[in-house]
Amino acid sequence: MKLDLLLRNADIITMDERRPHATSLGIWQGRVVGLDEDLFGMDAVEVLDLHGATVTPGFIDAHCHTTWFGLGLAEVDVAAARGLDQLYALLEADMATGGAPDEEKTPDQQAGWLMATGFSQTQHGGQFPDIAVLDRITGNRPLFIRHNSGHMAVVNTAALRLAGAESPSFPDPDGGVIVRDATGRPTGLVQETAQQLIQQLILPYTLDGIEAALDRGTRYYASEGITSFTEAGIGGGWIGHSPVELAAYQRAMANGRLHARAQLMPVLDALHPLDGHGADPAGAAGLDLGMYSGFGNDFLSLGPAKVFLDGSLLGETAAVSEAYCSHGHTDNSGNTGYFQADPEALRNRIEAAYAAGWSIAAHAIGDRAVDLALDIITECAEKYAPRTVPNRIEHASITRPEQVARIAAAEIAVTPQASFFADGGDGMTASLGQERLGWAYRAASFLAAGVTVAGSSDRPVADGNVLRGMQAFVDRRTSTGNVFGNPDERLTPLQALAAYTTGAAAATGTSHLKGALTPGKLADFAVLSGSPLAVDDISGLKVLATSVGGTFTHLTPGLQLTDGRPKVLQHVPSDAAGIAP
Template sequence: MTSHTVLYSHGRFYSAADPRATAMLVRDGRIAWLGASAEAPAADVVVDLGGALVTPAFVDAHVHATDTGLAADGLDLSGVRSAPELLAAVAAFAGTRGPDAVVHGHGWDESTWADQVPPDAAELERVAGGRRVYLSQASVHSALVSSSLLAACPGIEAVPGYDASGWVREQAHHAVRAVALGSLTPAQRAAAQRSALRLAASRGVAAVHECAGPGTSSEQDFASVLALSGQGLPRVFGYWGELGGALRARELGAVGAAGDLYADGALGSRTASVRSAYADGDGCGEAFVSAEQAGEHLLECVEAGVQGGFHAIGDAAIEAVLEGFARAAKVIGVDRLRAGRHRIEHVELADKAMIARLVEFGVVASVQPVFDALWGGPDRMYAQRLGVERALASNPIGAMYATGVTLAFGSDSPVTPLDPWAAVVAAAAPRNPVFRMSVRAAFGASTRGGWRAVGVDDAGVLAPGAQATFAVWETPGGVEGGLPALLPGVEGEVPARPVCRRTVLSGETIYEE
């Protein structure tokens, strides 16, 4: 049987193996050769790159495919700045849907409003013409819902997080979310997932980590998106976030019982578990996992041979989870625990002692740099919730990198857009300049870091023998240090962003403009 070969010639390649390469030969899904175009071997197919830049493809280490597809094809509320604007958007969108449809919307963020009081359930019911309405807040840890959607959840009044206004949080949010997403037919769900994965491929993303679990999605939703993996689309690595669910995660085809396994909530909803009370509200949030439970979960994951992990945003939640790592290490030893590459999602409020423990236990920090770009600094949502001092100490991604924490960058889409270059920029130019890292390091966390987080060590680089997984870019802003120019120059001019022309996964083109 003759191997099929493709030569990509007359390009520029971001490759430590051959920084001067202008051509690359791909055979059977792997890189077979790098070098000068004039010296390239013969190939079955030749693709002239016309001077375009070739880099390893991106990996998005935290996505929700169904929600992303619904947001991309549905009601985007990220631009509304008041309750009346939100109601007008819902009314206009509801008019395009059938009378029995559920109106799905996403992205409203009351912290950007002058009057931060959202509309109530009765108002949503009225403008939607009686249709059930589910509008997830930007953090996806709370939602505004209509009266009829509340009525579709019997007994919800007794569920923690319920509010008669229709702004529901945590367990009550999970209940209404299950009804809203359960209204989708299997075909509608798969269509939304395909839409999300196609969008990812068009942004140079060749693999995603789908973070699912009870309260986030469903087993049916999870199975549906895993079935699409690599079918002319990005590869999907699935995480099932259920405490004590290591064996179930393995049965479902997940690589880990991790991802959205909630140790706490979110800062935007004031439900992240923090050590000091919120500056703009009562209490210290919600804690869902104790140190003892975290340790038991990790031991179960080691025994089952899957990754373990948690969603932990607040410093109290992170502290509890890391104490769980310490408890597990006492039982099985640090080396065996480190070998599992267990992970924590978000890690937004971590001090130096916590960062040191992340290194000690070999924890992968799956982080979202665009959170800081959207909500960090002295005058945005984090400052409202935490005060300026704590806000400026949040998302210490550069400090984690400098200390030796393994990083994997993601978007948490649809919480932030599927835009991997935005993550690179946000990490290289954070709100607090103390936490800066180089563009090269941020790019590595967005590419190779995502592969290493799922135990794949032969991808994320352009080198002979590595997986032929890469993206081709037009770079109107120029190239600096082998990568697209991204940061403002001395005169403050922001370079134009790269444009993806092709995405290739293990030798197969999954996107071509």
């Protein structure tokens, strides 16, 4: 057999306990076929000499928002602004220039909207933009500024007027708040489901617009070693971009514009009642033709159904059992957050999806929401049996000690984002207080209890760079240098790497395909400038190359390795193949 690709002279971290390290790896038809001695005497169409660079399994981001991220790459980015004057200046500059060229604008921009992304009050001393200033800058042009949590947005009066929500007497929607000042006038901040009042004026995005966003976003992923991701919410609600969002993914895949493998979570709002035979589960809800979790192929598939149970910690809308310690931007004395809908209604809708075959991914940040997620998922599993694609609790940010044991017993996977620590850790510390801070964003205690921990970013809510995410799992440092939460929750470098490889593969139900570099698994890998297991700062490493199924989605020759010696990734002529690696 002639290999398609042979990697040699590499430091290969396989994530396989039976053979943790290797120096050569062979690939044929998109799969790993052997390591080291397995390859002796084999020819290869292409040989890549890595000069001692490190190879790891491709990184898996188990919870991100790729369409949102890709759209944001074409919008006004205010993430780097420090102080509201800088934010206002960015908006003024876009108003003055008209923004990007028309051919690069997203459909909402072409329709006249000023779209901005990356805002967080934590970068502005806890302050939110003044709607009077926004109105002065934008005039009658509607404005929508995405908060990086995704759980709130800032808009101007023109946008509120278009939505019919400008009046002080306009009622708050179920599960959301139009924040108002003491006189009842909207401040421009819309929380949770109230965002939909504005978003419904923008949605749906076109298939072409979403496909272009996926192209931009996943090219970026490739540069960071990401080979697979889970899109945490498509098709409806305030997180989806179109009722036919899956079609945009299919088009992107067919047109070579999807540069990483994608697992898609349809939001619960996208599911609807299904009629089948009388013997089928009554009241089941799903997608047309009865598709459910696991449908698809190695490159594009359906994951669990996504349901939002509560809000966010930074916005103090997550459902917690004890009141927040700080009051944020409003007087939230006694505030314990809230559920996105009536708990019994959520229970009924989730059970209808589970009965149709769907796994459940429940967004539950506060411990009160985690209780609800545990109750509903365990009841569904007992009634309808476990699922091949694991049930999950997204974020599981605040978990009491007894909840950890329940999560493990129910075999529910969790996705706690270490990427939140740097920018949001100090703010969350102020909101939670010291007594329950040890419950926040667990990692080591989850693993010790036998819980599957999946590495993820929630990008663009937080930094999506995996190497920085791994370092954050290891040191848990906030922007001020403090250790966030319980120091005992820090992971070892190997555990941090496992979160983004074997752990994420297990949580997405794909351990048989990916997460480790063993014969028969997909040839998804990242080439790094050094070993994350042997450096003091994992975030300082560089991604030299990324491969999906043996095809390079990213290749950057000429970068230095960690020993400081300039080395180039070299393609060896095919006539040099066939020698022992």
